[in-house]
Amino acid sequence: MNTSANSCLSVNIMIIVLAAVVFLLILHHNLLGLSDILKRQGSDVSAVGFQRIDFLPEAPEEKIIVDVPVVITAVESRLGGVIAAINSISSNTQSSVTFYIVTMNDTKEHLRSWLGDTKLKNIKYKILDFDPQVLEGKIRADERAKPLTFARFYLPDLVPAVEKIIYLDDDVIVQGTYNYIGYFDYKKETIRKLGMKASTCSFNPGVFVANLTEWKRQNITRQLEKWMELDIAEELYSKTLAGSITAPPLLIVFYKMHSSIDPMWHVRHLGSSTGKRYSIQFVYSARLLHWNGHFKPWGRAASYSEIWEKWYIPDPTGKFSIIRRHTDAEGAK
Template sequence: MAMMNSVATNTHHPLHFYVTLPSAVIPHFNKWISQTKLRTAGLTVKPHPSKVPQKRPHYAKIYIKDIFPNLKGSFVYLEPDVIVQGDISELLSTPIISSYFGAFTKDCFSSSKHLTLTHQYYSSHLNLLHPAIRALKIRPNTCIPNTGVFVSEMHLWANASHQMQELISSSTINDPIYSSMGDEGEAAVLAVIYGHMVPLPHVWHLPDLGLKAQVSYSKHFVQSAKLLHWNGHFKPWSRKAAFSDVWLHYYLADPSGKYRPARISL
């Protein structure tokens, strides 16, 4: 809800949100939206398909075309631990070369490279000995992209999605496509977009804010970023997180009181 509000607040262009959620929470989500200023924004809400495992919503990015078959043209993918401080239309206009699948930020080349990143290379996420992965000739020490924020064209992503699903199908218990730090969904995305992505402008993605409880950025530096991303364990709605005040600024309270950030005392 905070992510959507930040997007809507900071653009003057028409918006349409395509949201996918577990089917059980959709009625509450729709009621929540209807009682906030976001009720005037364009909105399509669809349940996660059965292919998305429970408690692994990040798999949904693989099935965007299946979930929203009428979606065409350019789109911005955002996970919920994001706050957008710039005009999203600028990010949407990021040029994508037709032979690539999208624009991503590489984690170990991000502004937060001074942090201790223990899973920043392909070798930590992929089983490079799996036949289908080995055929891609991925260099083990290649920096992984952050897949929680990206820009793509729907026809390009549909092609990538098909390849991702084939990789997932080739994964077995005895010979998985993922390594110690990953899972099948993330491994499939990382493998398919390897060598087929353009860089996302760094001002449009300040990641790793959730890797530690405190991050040594200046307030001015965080304010100047157009998109903040709390990927990692420390989320801005939890009790300890860096710059959570920015997230709380955009949070829209649940009228029913069912959901409440841990940082807001009862």
């Protein structure tokens, strides 16, 4: 009996030893495999064996403040309009705005004085030169429009580092489309072939947002220049244009290539007559007012001029003054 018991005990011990050996062999094999993996990924493992984390999904993203770029042209005789427009924008927006003011040499110093010696001294702005030489061969010598009215044709050249811009005429006030299409001479064959109708709601050349990346991709500037050159050869546009001769090329090139904006962001025609076509309550509730037309808000007979005057800042140099019908309005100068 003792011999049988001893034999059974020996077998059990041997089984236990063999099991232990097998377990150690498996453990050794696994450790060798893990060692190879760690060697292959050594560049991604820290000294304590933890993989470095380059990106934390839970980490809050840093908020990047992007300036809103606004382009506006500054003609000496209309500089008061530029100042009022800039003041209305900077006073009513919560965004960071950079103004790109396109002008010529005869206006630079006057503009700097007006901005630097008034409440606008802290706005962000850049004064850009416009070279009228780019217009040679593209407009007639007796053209009534100022060279700066064509600056909007060359936006990617003026602000090459900006992807999207807001372009505004100097006769707007921001508190929150002018249809030039009737100025075309539809009897001209070149215009008739476009299939345009005088009743079509059109692109507005005085208030627009432009994607300059797309502008450059489609070579919009060259397209505009082509229509300027054709006008010299064929007189495509009506002689009733007055100061709006820059509009036809823009309307042709952007025909059915633009989207509309909220009408409250562009209440227009305020300068088309001396009468008041809108109620005063409506005008006050609008986000953007545009005195497009002959009667500018700094002139004698403009409608709603009292709203515009809220944003006008008197010229510290005394060179510019607004005109009013009554002598008692001289205090607004």
